[in-house]
Amino acid sequence: MSVDQHIKEQVELVKKYIEDHFGFHMKDLDRDILNNFFIKIISGSISIKIWVKNFSSNAVLQMGLIEYLREIVSNTNQVLVLGTLGFKSASCAMIRRSLENIIVFLYYKDHPVEFFKKSMPTYRPLKIKDIKDYLQTYPFEMIYNDTFNSNELRSMVKKVISIWDQEYEELSNFIHTTNELYFELINYIDEITPQPDNLEYIRNRIEKMNSIINSFNILFFFNDYKHFSNEEKTLIRLSIENIGLKQKMIEIFGEI
Numbered sequence: 001m002s003v004d005q006h007i008k009e010q011v012e013l014v015k016k017y018i019e020d021h022f023g024f025h026m027k028d029l030d031r032d033i034l035n036n037f038f039i040k041i042i043s044g045s046i047s048i049k050i051w052v053k054n055f056s057s058n059a060v061l062q063m064g065l066i067e068y069l070r071e072i073v074s075n076t077n078q079v080l081v082l083g084t085l086g087f088k089s090a091s092c093a094m095i096r097r098s099l100e101n102i103i104v105f106l107y108y109k110d111h112p113v114e115f116f117k118k119s120m121p122t123y124r125p126l127k128i129k130d131i132k133d134y135l136q137t138y139p140f141e142m143i144y145n146d147t148f149n150s151n152e153l154r155s156m157v158k159k160v161i162s163i164w165d166q167e168y169e170e171l172s173n174f175i176h177t178t179n180e181l182y183f184e185l186i187n188y189i190d191e192i193t194p195q196p197d198n199l200e201y202i203r204n205r206i207e208k209m210n211s212i213i214n215s216f217n218i219l220f221f222f223n224d225y226k227h228f229s230n231e232e233k234t235l236i237r238l239s240i241e242n243i244g245l246k247q248k249m250i251e252i253f254g255e256i
Helices: 003-022 031-056 067-085 088-108 112-117 128-136 150-181 185-191 196-220 230-238 243-253
Strands: none
Touching: 003 031, 003 067, 003 230, 031 067, 031 196, 031 230, 067 088, 067 196, 088 112, 088 128, 088 150, 088 196, 128 150, 150 196, 150 243, 196 243
């Protein structure tokens, strides 16, 4: 089965699920906008599942670390339902949480002691700034030797983090603003309605998130990525909407 056909089948299954369980009629929304919304979210979710499957068999990663990526898949699937039903603020909160998960995952993979200490009552949470600083100065020489240009890889990480920063700020501003607007319950309930503009907004945020997560994983785990099947690589490439990021990674790795 082709990638496109698999995604189409998943879209129809999700539509039926939402209609059956929530009594929501898809015909009330623009068909093209709704289909694009489903396709982008489902393809992104599947692309992250590919990484989860790969890391699940990786004995090097400490036990429990993969849950950060599993939570991203879960969040994405919830956004699919919440966004369709009109829960824009809740969807944005899920996406922001997923952005946090990917950088924390990348940090803890190199810090098993810190990951263990996380469960201790005296543990102090990591600061996002410290995690980003670590990733931007990452010693790629350690994993790729001289196979790829480490300075270019660090430059790429900085570009992805720049996009991460923009998205995190966008989501945070929206969440904080709507939290004030929704302080009164009746206002919140009135705003929960499926709207094309909301679907487009959430889809755009999901596209950016998918680009960030898949770009990070390719940069830090290219030795894994190059052994993926052609179908898996195709799906991951399609989930990176930023053409500039894809072109630069092709320059560095020779392929993606």
